[in-house]
Amino acid sequence: GEKQDTLQWRRGQAGTRGGAELALLDAQHATFDLTAKDRQADLDALELRAPNDGVLLLTPSWSGDKPALGASMYAGTEFGSLPDTSAMEVQIDLPQIEAQGVATGNSVELHPLGRPDQRFTSRLSWVASAAKTLGRESPVKYLSVRAPVPAEVIARHGFVPGQRFTAKIVLAREADAIGVANVAIEQQDGKHWIKVREGRGFVRREIELGVRGSARSRVLKGLAAGEEVLLSAGGPAQPDDAQPGEATDQAKDKDKDAG
Structure with a gap:
């Protein structure tokens, strides 16, 4: 009877130690598996996969220089696009x-x-x-x-x-728009003015502007087709009856693009 009890006790101890060893192996396996996944993620981060077919375009820096072999770059700096x-x-x-x-x-x-x-x-x-x-x-x-x-x-x-x-x-495309050179436009108190010929002189007239380009602006109100506008107080006069020292521009319909 005593030998049988001893044998059963030893079997119980062996089972306990075996379970502990298996638990240790499971913990080590989980650790190694996690380490392997981390290493694989690091390797995947080093590999670039193109999202689509195309031509790789190098991105220039703020100075206009494109990335070159051997050049140093800061982390997160864009060096190209597809x-x-x-x-x-x-x-x-x-x-x-x-x-x-x-x-x-x-x-x-x-x-x-x-x-x-x-x-x-x-x-x-x-x-x-x-x-x-x-x-x-x-x-x-x-x-x-x-x-x-x-x-x-x-x-x-x-x-x-x-x-x-x-x-x-x-900027604008109108069949019968009227435009005037920007150099002829004066601005004062938020309003725009031009000088229009009346007889042998010029009178100051308020106008309403539309789209403005780099050289000419569209006039919505205040100017009719064919009227002459003073461009500047200096320079030779274009028409024969213009006053000395005055350059003029004839307002006309524009069927071309403003801008």
């Missing part, structure tokens, strides 16, 4: 002095540089909030705007990222 060719847009950089009146929704005519036969029309979808310089070489500020390229146009002409385009932004 645009989706099924949804592309054109970025247009306008000199600040020529960007007056440009707004989202303006029509824009585009074609690849040197290929006017591939002309198409779009509308501005984004306008930068402020103008900025494009590089350290020039202090000139530019206003950036963007216009989407229709998918059917991309497929038809085979456009690719990085192509250069010629753009013409249309």
Whole structure:
């Protein structure tokens, strides 16, 4: 009887030790499995997978320099992009002095540089909030705007990222609009004035302006087609009966684009 009790006790002890050892092995397995997953995640983070087919475009830095082999880069710095060719847009950089009146929704005519036969029309979808310089070489500020390229146009002409385009932004298009040179417009107390010929002299007249371009502005009220406007007080007079030292401009209907 005593031997049987001893044998059962030893069996119980062996089972207890075996369970403890199995629990230890399970804990070690879980630790190794977690370590393996962490290492695999680190390896996956080093691998870049393209979300779509396309051409890799290197992203220039603020100074305009593109990433090069051996160059140092800060963590999180974008060094390139892979645009989706099924949804592309054109970025247009306008000199600040020529960007007056440009707004989202303006029509824009585009074609690849040197290929006017591939002309198409779009509308501005984004306008930068402020103008900025494009590089350290020039202090000139530019206003950036963007216009989407229709998918059917991309497929038809085979456009690719990085192509250069010629753009013409249309501020307004009216069949019988009246325009006047900006140099002839005076501004005072929030109102706009021009000097219009009456007889051999000029009288000051208030006008209401519409769309304003870099060189000319549309006149909504205050000026009729055919009237002559004083451009400046200096320079030679254009008509034979103009007073000495006065340059004039004839208001006329415009069926071309303002801007």
